[in-house]
Amino acid sequence: MARLNSVCRKPTVQDPPYPFSPNAATVSFQFRFQDEFRTLLTQIGLQIMKNTTYPLGNISCTAPLAVLLHFWYFYYFQNQHMHALGNLRIDDLVVENRIRAKVLFYFGINFYETPALTLAQVCAARGLSVQQVVREFEQADADAATSSLPLVNYPIELIIEYLKHAHYVFIKHTLPYLGRLISSFQPAPGPYVAIGRDLNLLYPLLLEDFIHHIYEEEDTLFTYMAMLDRAHQGRYHPAGLYYAMEKNSIHQFSAAHEAHHDEMSGIRHITGHYHLDRCAPVHLKVIYAELQAFEESLVRHASIENNILFPKAEALETAVRQMLKEKSRFN
Ligand SMILES: [Fe+2]
Ligand SMILES: [Fe+2]
Numbered sequence: 001m002a003r004l005n006s007v008c009r010k011p012t013v014q015d016p017p018y019p020f021s022p023n024a025a026t027v028s029f030q031f032r033f034q035d036e037f038r039t040l041l042t043q044i045g046l047q048i049m050k051n052t053t054y055p056l057g058n059i060s061c062t063a064p065l066a067v068l069l070h071f072w073y074f075y076y077f078q079n080q081h082m083h084a085l086g087n088l089r090i091d092d093l094v095v096e097n098r099i100r101a102k103v104l105f106y107f108g109i110n111f112y113e114t115p116a117l118t119l120a121q122v123c124a125a126r127g128l129s130v131q132q133v134v135r136e137f138e139q140a141d142a143d144a145a146t147s148s149l150p151l152v153n154y155p156i157e158l159i160i161e162y163l164k165h166a167h168y169v170f171i172k173h174t175l176p177y178l179g180r181l182i183s184s185f186q187p188a189p190g191p192y193v194a195i196g197r198d199l200n201l202l203y204p205l206l207l208e209d210f211i212h213h214i215y216e217e218e219d220t221l222f223t224y225m226a227m228l229d230r231a232h233q234g235r236y237h238p239a240g241l242y243y244a245m246e247k248n249s250i251h252q253f254s255a256a257h258e259a260h261h262d263e264m265s266g267i268r269h270i271t272g273h274y275h276l277d278r279c280a281p282v283h284l285k286v287i288y289a290e291l292q293a294f295e296e297s298l299v300r301h302a303s304i305e306n307n308i309l310f311p312k313a314e315a316l317e318t319a320v321r322q323m324l325k326e327k328s329r330f331n
Pocket of ligand 1: 301
């Protein structure tokens, strides 16, 4: 979102006004109320149990009244927020937060086709509920803010499943969306024509390279690691395991993976490290923001593979080799 903040048009949605008349006591009440809203809800639950008075901003009131006020405000705030977003133009919504472009895409709405219509108008034309779309905006924001899992403590089997799922999301969601954004970019004659052409030339090559990397990883590396994991649990065929361990080496896989060339270097080069003028087309801003977000997720993904998966797999391979040695000693 920060990347899209440098735009010509300012976002127009503000927090809705609080419905109390603005005298000194209620203004203080209003802001304290808004800022501490979520924390207070939890505290109120405890106050109800005690049936004591409850300090709310500058006002003391009984706990049941405080609960009513909170829920009434929550209902009012949500409706105002929904209404304000519904009345925003599609391009303003996307400028304000590029994740909304992706949410709209999954609802079948291409933001660049109807930039001047409001969200409410687009939803009405497609039989969609504004409420549902806004809920998905909020969910997408919450998902983006979710911190990563503490994978280092997980068994290797789960880490492989996590990485496979990430591959699936890249192939089925992220890359098709990026491809659609790039292929539909048709700038007016001027300075952005060349970048549109370069992106259309380079993106299919990036796609091919990336898909090849993923399939190679799943077909050879993950398969071998899963075999080691099963063997460590006592589930293996001796000849098959011996042959696989002669043929593969986690250390070599790891070295090759770390040396693997950077798929995004070409994109970074032609986009000038995702730098754009303030008045560049919104469509191009969304493309750059999505490419940068994709690169960041690739870096996180590769870091999990290099720093968590490979060290665990190397330790596993050593343990299985030791296990085989001991077996052969007793036979
Ligand atoms: Fe991967
Ligand atoms: Fe990888």
